[in-house]
Amino acid sequence: MTNKELLLPKLNKMEFIIQNTDSKSNARCGEIHINTHVIPTPIFMPVGTVGSVKGVHFSELRDEIKAEIILGNTYHLYLRPGMEVIREAGGLHQFNGWTKPILTDSGGFQVFSLNHRRKITENGVKFSSHIDGSIHEFTPENVIDIQRLIGADIIMAFDECTPYPTTEAYAQTSMQRTHRWLTRCYTQWQNTNSIYGKYQSLFPIVQGSVYPYLRRQSAEFAASFDLDGNAIGGVSVGEPVELMYEITELCCSILPKDKPRYLMGVGTPANILECIAMGVDMFDCVMPTRNGRNAVLFTRNGIMNMRNEKWKHDFSPIDEQSDLPIDREHSKAYLRHLFINGEMLGSMIGSFHNLHFYLWLVKEAQKHIIAGDFCSWKNEMVKKVSTRL
Secondary structure (H helix, E strand, O other), X not given: OOHHHHHOOOOOOOEEEEEEEOOOOOOEEEEEEEOOEEEEEOEEEOEXXXXXXXXXXXXXXXXXXXXXXXXXXXXXXXXXXXXXXHHHHOOHHHHHOOOOOEEEEOXXXXXXXXXXXXXEOOOOEEEEOOOOOOEEEEOHXXXXXXXXXHOOOEEEOOOOXXXXXXXXXXXXXXXXXXHHHHHHHHHHHHOOOOOOOOOOEEEOEEOOOOOHHHHHHHHHHHHOOOOOOEEEOOOOOOXXXXXXXXXXXXXXXXXXXXXXXXXXOOOOHHHHHHHHHHOOOEEEOOHHHHHHHOOEEEEOOEEEEOOOHHHOOOOOEOOOOOOOHHHHHOEHHHHHHHHHOOOHHHHHHHHHHHHHHHHHHHHHHHHHHXXXXXXXXXXXXXXXXXXXX
């Protein structure tokens, strides 16, 4: 019996069940079973960086948007409210009231984006807080410990997210360090207990920038740990979309077919559809809420900028085809009025709409994978959702 089995004797491990595959692409749909919850795939995870999804109440997120899992961020939660508060509350689920699964990013992306505030060593990363300048250090070990305290259902290994562009030499050095850190994360995960009596699944992160042979090495190394799932990181950081697709397709061709694949930080509706076709199962991105707060709405017919003059006298519903009540109850003209006047309600409606659309989109993809016409539907939908209205 392994150490992990000794430490977690009564916890149900994560299970991934592939139910249907597409005959003309690598798309598949299925279910992730974890801690009594079932997450249908492909799935989009709304970003709840500090334990909340901006502008959207959890009852709306659960009942109308139909979110099945949300993402939190280790870096931000560690700084505020801090681990003492979260531990006292009984974990993030108890603190924020979200009863479905939570995935936490390790904080690597946030730490490395503070390039003038951090110093990378073999041990980890020392950084100064963007809040008050206080000095902290993230290591592979304490990042696992912090995520144990947060109590997320799926936790991520600590990695270095390399910027774009970067040299081949640095990309290799960074990837190799990420691999050493993964080994340390794995050891710490094996040798620690779940604090709140839930199984916490650890996902490694594939790095290697835009260099195919490095990505291949990293995907093979991540897969060798035989963990519940695998993540593809270091994409959507400024590289051309064609390169992002090439890297994603390469990683999907190497990562195990029987484990969920999570593409981090991607992306537009078109990006999501194309990457589902490559075999990606899980997505997250700030785009639906960020764009929604800034008057940009995604629809099945294209992208609407609600500040445009053309909507001033358009009293038709925001989205006639949507089953979301606010999309039918409010007009385009009224929503434009809210944005033009800086009303908070405009940003809330925009975020609400976009998240609902993203969840609708992945559910539709699942339906078409099952129906056997995913590719033809996807090709047509990519054209529509990329159109500027």
